[in-house]
Amino acid sequence: MTGGKGKRHEKRFHGQAESLRSPARVALLEVAAVVNLSLENASIRSVLDVGTGTGIFAEAFAAQGLRVTGIDANGELLKAARAAVPGVEFRQAVLEELPFGERVFDLVFLGHVLHETDDPLQALREARRVARKRVAILEWPYRREQQGPPLHHRLSPRKIEGWAQTAGYSSIEILKMKHMDLYRLVP
Numbered sequence: 001m002t003g004g005k006g007k008r009h010e011k012r013f014h015g016q017a018e019s020l021r022s023p024a025r026v027a028l029l030e031v032a033a034v035v036n037l038s039l040e041n042a043s044i045r046s047v048l049d050v051g052t053g054t055g056i057f058a059e060a061f062a063a064q065g066l067r068v069t070g071i072d073a074n075g076e077l078l079k080a081a082r083a084a085v086p087g088v089e090f091r092q093a094v095l096e097e098l099p100f101g102e103r104v105f106d107l108v109f110l111g112h113v114l115h116e117t118d119d120p121l122q123a124l125r126e127a128r129r130v131a132r133k134r135v136a137i138l139e140w141p142y143r144r145e146q147q148g149p150p151l152h153h154r155l156s157p158r159k160i161e162g163w164a165q166t167a168g169y170s171s172i173e174i175l176k177m178k179h180m181d182l183y184r185l186v187p
Contacts, residue, residue: 029057029179029180032060039107042106046066046069047107048070048131049070049109050108051112051113061109062085072093096119096122098130104130105132128185139155139180160172
């Protein structure tokens, strides 16, 4: 898969779409809790779901009556998302080069995508640029586990906080969930 500037993104997900919607994986994602926490205490009407994959979170945000746009670098996953979630706009793009103007979305949601970017700092700068109210980042906890990516692909909270500070976020909050870590950032 190539992204912007014709370069191959080595860390992008290259697995099968079906594995992303497996019941076991969906249960680990804590979708309802993640959506509720991402929206909590913020007036959100529009969401950019970055790294949408097969549209699991796009579907959950849309079910809340929100205007949702999903992007992913993987065209095959976007086909699966379009089939699974009608009524949501899906586009092929990479996080480091978002094809949107400034402050277009109330919420920019990064679901298991920051650890796959080639330039996490640039990714967070882009997310901040297009977000009006909040950026929410869902990542695997920084520990060895059987599910999810290996430890060397995971991001420590310290790294994420450092990049977020450098990218200019005014507030960084870390919420530890049962299986996931959710970061809420204010642009």
